[in-house]
Amino acid sequence: MNRTNILDRFLDPVGLCLTPEVAKRLVRVRLDAKTQRRLDDYAERNQEGELTDAEREEYDTYISAIDFVTVLQAKARGILKRPETS
Numbered sequence: 001m002n003r004t005n006i007l008d009r010f011l012d013p014v015g016l017c018l019t020p021e022v023a024k025r026l027v028r029v030r031l032d033a034k035t036q037r038r039l040d041d042y043a044e045r046n047q048e049g050e051l052t053d054a055e056r057e058e059y060d061t062y063i064s065a066i067d068f069v070t071v072l073q074a075k076a077r078g079i080l081k082r083p084e085t086s
Contacts, residue, residue, distance in 0.1 A: 003064075007071040015075030020084075023076035029069060035062075 018026065031039065042059040045051050051059060 003067055004071060007067055008074075011068075011071050011075055014072065015078065018076055018079045020079060023079040026076040027073050027080070029073065 030036075039059075039062050042051060042055060042062070046056070046059055
């Protein structure tokens with residue numbers, strides 16, 4: 001089972017707790033510009049094999065966090081697609 005599948009299963013109960021308002025806010029979450037630039041730099045340098053051990057660890061942490069937020073955002077989108085109940 002890959003990391004995304006594990007996160008998906010782990011976050012199922014969390015997704016059930018999301019209100020439509022929270023889900024709307026969650027799908028709009030983005031990295032700030034400074035962090036995005038750093039991530040882009042690491043991604044490029046990773047492709048070239050130029051990251052130090054400390055940078056690789058930081059880059060891997062970013063990737064894990066992105067995976068987590070991406071799965072949570074998918075759950076939020078699922079909440080938003082549900083028909084509203086009265």
